[in-house]
Structure formats: C-alpha cells, structure tokens
Amino acid sequence: MKAYRAPLEQYCGSTGLSRSVAMDAGEVVSGFFASRLTGVEYLSAWTRSGMPLRNWLRNGIHLHVHELRRSRQRERRIESNTEAVEAAAEDEAAPFERLWVLSVLNGAVREVARELDARGRPAEWRMFWQHHIEEQSHEAVGRVFGCSASESAQICFRVRGMLRDSIAATLCADGIRDEAVLREILDMMEVLRGS
Numbered sequence: 001m002k003a004y005r006a007p008l009e010q011y012c013g014s015t016g017l018s019r020s021v022a023m024d025a026g027e028v029v030s031g032f033f034a035s036r037l038t039g040v041e042y043l044s045a046w047t048r049s050g051m052p053l054r055n056w057l058r059n060g061i062h063l064h065v066h067e068l069r070r071s072r073q074r075e076r077r078i079e080s081n082t083e084a085v086e087a088a089a090e091d092e093a094a095p096f097e098r099l100w101v102l103s104v105l106n107g108a109v110r111e112v113a114r115e116l117d118a119r120g121r122p123a124e125w126r127m128f129w130q131h132h133i134e135e136q137s138h139e140a141v142g143r144v145f146g147c148s149a150s151e152s153a154q155i156c157f158r159v160r161g162m163l164r165d166s167i168a169a170t171l172c173a174d175g176i177r178d179e180a181v182l183r184e185i186l187d188m189m190e191v192l193r194g195s
Contacts, residue, residue: 001033002103005029007103008058010095028065032060035064047175052175053174058093098192098194105167127141127145137149138150139152141156168181171184
C-alpha cells in the first residue's frame with residue numbers, strides 16, 4: 001500500500017473528504033486501510049471487480065468517508081456537505097492519478113537503484129541518470145565512466161529495462177492485465193506530460 005498512501009492522503013485533503021469528517025487526511029487513509037485491509041474479503045472483491053487497484057481504493061475511500069459521515073451525523077457531530085465533496089472529487093481525479101504515477105515511478109527508481117547498488121554496479125544507475133534525465137550523450141557519459149558510447153548505450157538500455165520491469169510489476173499488482181501493461185505505461189507518460 002506504500003504506492004497508494006501518499007496519493008490517497010493528497011486526494012482526501014484536496015477534495016475535502018477529510019475536512020468533511022473533521023479529520024486529518026492521514027487519519028482517514030489509515031482508518032480506511034485498517035477497516036478494509038484487515039481481512040481478505042476486500043481484496044478478493046477487488047480481484048473480482050477487474051478494476052485497477054488504485055481506482056478500487058479511490059472509490060473505497062469515498063465509501064469509507066461516507067460511512068464516517070453517516071456515523072458522525074447520527075451522533076450529530078458534523079453537518080453533511082456531500083455535494084461539495086463529490087464535486088471536488090471529480091476535479092481531483094487527475095491530480096490523484098498524477099500523484100499515483102509519481103509514486104510508482106519513485107518506487108521503481110528506488111528499487112532499481114538499490115538493486116544495482118546491491119549488485120555492486122551503482123555507476124550504471126548514474127550513467128542511466130546522466131543520459132536519460134540530464135540528457136547527456138552516450139559519448140559524454142562514456143567519457144565520464146571510462147567506457148565507449150556503445151557500452152554506455154547498452155548499460156542505459158539494460159537499466160531502462162529494469163525500470164520498465166519494476167513499473168510493470170507494480171501495474172500488475174494494481175490489477176492491470178499483462179497484455180495491457182504497455183498501454184498503461186503509455187497512459188502514465190501522458191499523465192505526466194499533461195501536468
């Protein structure tokens with residue numbers, strides 16, 4: 001759930017879900033996880049739904065907050081502002097998606113960098129970073145790391161594959177079928193371009 005916690009907290013705060021129950025967004029998400037993930041039924045229902053896990057959780061947080069509001073309204077502790085919250089939720093779906101994409105990417109980056117470090121090859125991550133993020137040529141990267149441009153290209157290609165595989169594994173865990181992973185990665189790139 002690490003990939004989902006921060007996006008869900010941001011979503012709860014920006015949509016007003018947490019304010020609608022007079023709670024901190026982190027408390028709402030923690031309560032949601034505690035109430036839904038203690039048994040197997042919630043995740044079993046998700047697998048039967050065919051939905052990506054992030055959408056299942058986003059819908060689930062709405063139901064959780066609705067239950068909290070209903071409970072508190074019975075206790076007459078808060079007023080309902082359901083319409084305002086639901087309108088804000090529609091506006092915040094895209095930011096939630098962007099936060100989720102960034103969370104997945106950050107997790108993949110950490111995993112690949114850690115794996116290369118554990119293999120005693122941390123320079124390969126730095127080479128990848130300099131070429132793909134800092135936009136240095138393979139020739140320039142090769143000069144810095146004492147290898148040819150073609151060796152730099154091969155290393156960067158291998159690291160890019162590791163990163164793609166890590167992202168694909170997260171997407172599969174999110175409920176995306178193997179045949180739809182490439183489409184989902186392209187959609188993730190569009191989400192990032194749109195911001």
